[in-house]
Amino acid sequence: MPGPGFLHGIETYEYTLGPGPIQVLGAAVIGLVGSAPLFAVPGAIPLWDPSWLVQAAPGWSASTGAAVGNLLVDANGNTQKCTTAGTTGTSAPNWARTLNATTTDGTVTWTLIAIGSAAGQQCIDSNGNIQTATAITCPTWQASHAYTVGSLITDSNGNTQRVTAVAGTGTSAAAAPAWATAIGTTTTDNPGTNQVVWTLVAIGAAAITNTTAPTWATTLNSTTSDNIGATTGTVTWTLTAKGPIPNLQAPVLIAGANPNSLAPGQAGVFGPMIQGFTIPYALNQVFAQGAGQVIAVNVFNLVSHYTNINAATYAFPASGVQVINVGHMGLSIIKITNTAATTTYVEGADFTVDRVNGIVTALGGSLIVAGQSVKINCNYADPSKLADSDLVGTVTGGTYTGMQNWKLAYGLMGFFPKLLIAPAFGAAVATGQAVGSQDATVAAALSTLASSMRGMCFVDCAAGTTPATMLSNRGAAGQAFNTSDKRTVLCGPQQLFLDTGIVPNGISVNPVTGVAIQNIANTTHASPFSTWVAGVTSGNDASVGYWWSASNVGINGVLGSDVSIYSSFIDAASEKNVLNSQGIVTAFQAFGTGYRVWGNRSAGYPSYTTPDVFVAVRRVMDGIEQSVQLAMMQYLDQPINNALIASILASVNSFLRTLIGRGALIAGTASFNPAENPASQIANGQLVFDIDCMPPPPAERLTFNVTIDTTLLGQLTGAAQTASA
Known part of the structure; x- marks a missing residue:
C-alpha cells in the first residue's frame, strides 16, 4: 500500500530558469577518406601465408630484444604483446593481469592481450578477420624411423627440428641425439650412410601452414585447422577478432602535429607517406596549414586491393x-x-x-x-585497385563503410567532421589511388553527407585541367563540377608540391647487410587542391575564426599550379577572376604574395546569389543552427509555459550576443511569435521560434570612385611656401 503524501512540514522543489550556455560545435574538423598503408605501421598483423612456419608464443627471457608485435606467455600463463620495442630487463617484471593493461619491462612495454596462453602468431584471414595460433601440434622424434626432407619434430627440449638433409634411407638412430639448441644449427642423427640431418628452426613447438588457405571459421572464438600433412604438424587458428582490423573502415581522430604531444602521430596510426596512398599525404598537407583535427577513414585493404x-x-x-x-x-x-x-x-x-x-x-x-x-x-x-564505391561506402545491417563512417563520429567523439575531402593521388606512380572527388559519383556522395552533417565538401578537378576545361565542366553532364550545391567548394587547378614520400617500387638493398633501403621520391608532381583548401580553412578557423573567409590566405607547401594560369586582382579578365565568377575556388600568386587560396563562393554561385553562397556565411549559419539544435535538448519534454519560452529565448539570445561580440555576426535576435504558435499547435507539444541574423560577408570587391576635380586648382594662390611652412 503506498505511503501517505507529505502532510505536515516543509518541502522544496528546485527549478532551473534563465539562459543555459550554448557551445559552438567545432567547425574546423576535416573529414578525410582514402587509402593508407597499414601494412607499414609498426606491429602490423600480416595476412596468412602458405607454407609458413607458425609457432606458439615463447616464454619471457632476460636482456632480450623485443620488436613491436612480438608475443610471449608471462609467468601467470597469460599472453603479452610488445607495444613498445626495446630490451627486456634483467629480471622478470610484475606482469599486469587485466586485459589491455601494460607492463614495463626494461625498455619494453608489454600489453596483456589474452588471459591464458591462447595467443601465438596472428594473421589476417581472407575474410579480413584476425586469427590467432592457439595450438601447435607437432610429431615427436621417433627412433629408427625413416624421415624425409622437410619433416618436423619436437625434440626432447621442446624445440622444433626440421629435416634438411638425408642419406640413404634417412633413418633415425635407436636413441635420440644430443640436440642443437641454437636457431639454425644442425644435429646429425644416426651418422653414416642412412643419417638424418636436423636443423633447429624454432624455439618451442612449431608447425607449417598448408600451401593453400583453409576454409576459415567465421564465428568468434571458433577454430580452423591448418596443415599440409602429419609430418609437418598442425596449426590451430582461433578467430579472436572480427574484422575490420584497427584503423580500417572506421572513423579515426588524428590530431595535428604537436611536438609536446605524447601521441604516436599520424605515421603510427596510418603509416608513412608511401607514393600512391592518399591519407598520409593529405594529413601532411592539411596539418602544414595549421589544421587541428582530422577524422580519417581508411578504405584500403590488402585482402582486396x-x-x-x-x-x-x-x-x-x-x-x-x-x-x-x-x-x-x-x-x-x-x-x-x-x-x-x-x-x-x-x-x-x-x-x-x-x-x-x-x-x-x-x-x-x-x-x-x-x-x-x-x-x-x-x-x-596496390591502391590503384580502389573504386569510387570504396570511397562512397554503404550502410548495411549496421555496418558502415567508406565515408559513411563519418556518420558515426558524433556518437563516438561528440562532433562531426565539417570539411569533407576525398583526394586522389594521381598518376605519379602506377599504383596511385586514381579515384577521388574529381569523380562525379564521389562528389555527389560528399555533397549528400555535407548536407546531413551541415558541413562543406571540397571537390577537385583532374590533374592537368586547364581553366577553360574547368569552366566547360561546370555545364558538362557527368562532371563533378556540374553542380549548384551551396555546400560544395570547387577546387582547381591541382597544385605542385615536393613529394618526399617513399617510392613503392624504388626499394634498394644494402649489399653488405641485406637491409632494405627506402628511397625518397624528392620530386615535384601535382596534388589535388582540395586538401590544401580544406587545410587552410581549418587553420584559418583556429587562428582568426570560422566566420573569416579562407580566401586570400597563404598556402604552405605549394610550389605552383600544374597548369598555366593568369593571376591578377586588378584585371577583371584574369583567369582567376573568371574562375571565381563561376563558383570555382583557385590559387592566386602575384609578385611577392606567395600562393594563396582565392575565391569566396561555393558551387551554388552563379545559380544562386543569396549571401549563403559565400562559404564563410554558409559555415556561420551552419554553426548557429546546429549549435542551437544540440543545446535545446535540455529543454525538450519540459512543461510548456512562459518560463520555458523565456529560458529558451534567453539562451539563444545570449549565444547570439556572444557571436556578435566575437565578430561572427553583424546582428541577430531570437524571438517567439504568438501568431506562429496557435493553441492547437502548442497543445500538440510544438513550439516555433524565429532567429534573425546576418553573418559578415567577405569584402570580395573594393571599389573606389576617383574624380578629377578641376575646381581644386582654385587652391593655388601663387604664394611661395616659407621655410617654416
Whole structure:
C-alpha cells in the first residue's frame, strides 16, 4: 500500500530558469577518406601465408630484444604483446593481469592481450578477420624411423627440428641425439650412410601452414585447422577478432602535429607517406596549414586491393647476402618454390620476408642454396585497385563503410567532421589511388553527407585541367563540377608540391647487410587542391575564426599550379577572376604574395546569389543552427509555459550576443511569435521560434570612385611656401 503524501512540514522543489550556455560545435574538423598503408605501421598483423612456419608464443627471457608485435606467455600463463620495442630487463617484471593493461619491462612495454596462453602468431584471414595460433601440434622424434626432407619434430627440449638433409634411407638412430639448441644449427642423427640431418628452426613447438588457405571459421572464438600433412604438424587458428582490423573502415581522430604531444602521430596510426596512398599525404598537407583535427577513414585493404605476381623467376646472388628484392612494397600471401615448382620452401625456415619493403632473405642452413633461382607467387599492395564505391561506402545491417563512417563520429567523439575531402593521388606512380572527388559519383556522395552533417565538401578537378576545361565542366553532364550545391567548394587547378614520400617500387638493398633501403621520391608532381583548401580553412578557423573567409590566405607547401594560369586582382579578365565568377575556388600568386587560396563562393554561385553562397556565411549559419539544435535538448519534454519560452529565448539570445561580440555576426535576435504558435499547435507539444541574423560577408570587391576635380586648382594662390611652412 503506498505511503501517505507529505502532510505536515516543509518541502522544496528546485527549478532551473534563465539562459543555459550554448557551445559552438567545432567547425574546423576535416573529414578525410582514402587509402593508407597499414601494412607499414609498426606491429602490423600480416595476412596468412602458405607454407609458413607458425609457432606458439615463447616464454619471457632476460636482456632480450623485443620488436613491436612480438608475443610471449608471462609467468601467470597469460599472453603479452610488445607495444613498445626495446630490451627486456634483467629480471622478470610484475606482469599486469587485466586485459589491455601494460607492463614495463626494461625498455619494453608489454600489453596483456589474452588471459591464458591462447595467443601465438596472428594473421589476417581472407575474410579480413584476425586469427590467432592457439595450438601447435607437432610429431615427436621417433627412433629408427625413416624421415624425409622437410619433416618436423619436437625434440626432447621442446624445440622444433626440421629435416634438411638425408642419406640413404634417412633413418633415425635407436636413441635420440644430443640436440642443437641454437636457431639454425644442425644435429646429425644416426651418422653414416642412412643419417638424418636436423636443423633447429624454432624455439618451442612449431608447425607449417598448408600451401593453400583453409576454409576459415567465421564465428568468434571458433577454430580452423591448418596443415599440409602429419609430418609437418598442425596449426590451430582461433578467430579472436572480427574484422575490420584497427584503423580500417572506421572513423579515426588524428590530431595535428604537436611536438609536446605524447601521441604516436599520424605515421603510427596510418603509416608513412608511401607514393600512391592518399591519407598520409593529405594529413601532411592539411596539418602544414595549421589544421587541428582530422577524422580519417581508411578504405584500403590488402585482402582486396592488390596486384598478383604469378610464378615470376628471381635469382639469389651468387655470393654475399642472399637477398631478393621483389620490387614492390606491401607483400602478402607469399609462396616460393624451386623453378620446377616441385619443392615449396617454408617461410620462417628457408627464408624470411620483409613484407613492408618487399625483401626476401634466404636463411642459412635452409633448403635454399646460394645463387639459386626461385619462383615467387605473391600479392603486393596496390591502391590503384580502389573504386569510387570504396570511397562512397554503404550502410548495411549496421555496418558502415567508406565515408559513411563519418556518420558515426558524433556518437563516438561528440562532433562531426565539417570539411569533407576525398583526394586522389594521381598518376605519379602506377599504383596511385586514381579515384577521388574529381569523380562525379564521389562528389555527389560528399555533397549528400555535407548536407546531413551541415558541413562543406571540397571537390577537385583532374590533374592537368586547364581553366577553360574547368569552366566547360561546370555545364558538362557527368562532371563533378556540374553542380549548384551551396555546400560544395570547387577546387582547381591541382597544385605542385615536393613529394618526399617513399617510392613503392624504388626499394634498394644494402649489399653488405641485406637491409632494405627506402628511397625518397624528392620530386615535384601535382596534388589535388582540395586538401590544401580544406587545410587552410581549418587553420584559418583556429587562428582568426570560422566566420573569416579562407580566401586570400597563404598556402604552405605549394610550389605552383600544374597548369598555366593568369593571376591578377586588378584585371577583371584574369583567369582567376573568371574562375571565381563561376563558383570555382583557385590559387592566386602575384609578385611577392606567395600562393594563396582565392575565391569566396561555393558551387551554388552563379545559380544562386543569396549571401549563403559565400562559404564563410554558409559555415556561420551552419554553426548557429546546429549549435542551437544540440543545446535545446535540455529543454525538450519540459512543461510548456512562459518560463520555458523565456529560458529558451534567453539562451539563444545570449549565444547570439556572444557571436556578435566575437565578430561572427553583424546582428541577430531570437524571438517567439504568438501568431506562429496557435493553441492547437502548442497543445500538440510544438513550439516555433524565429532567429534573425546576418553573418559578415567577405569584402570580395573594393571599389573606389576617383574624380578629377578641376575646381581644386582654385587652391593655388601663387604664394611661395616659407621655410617654416
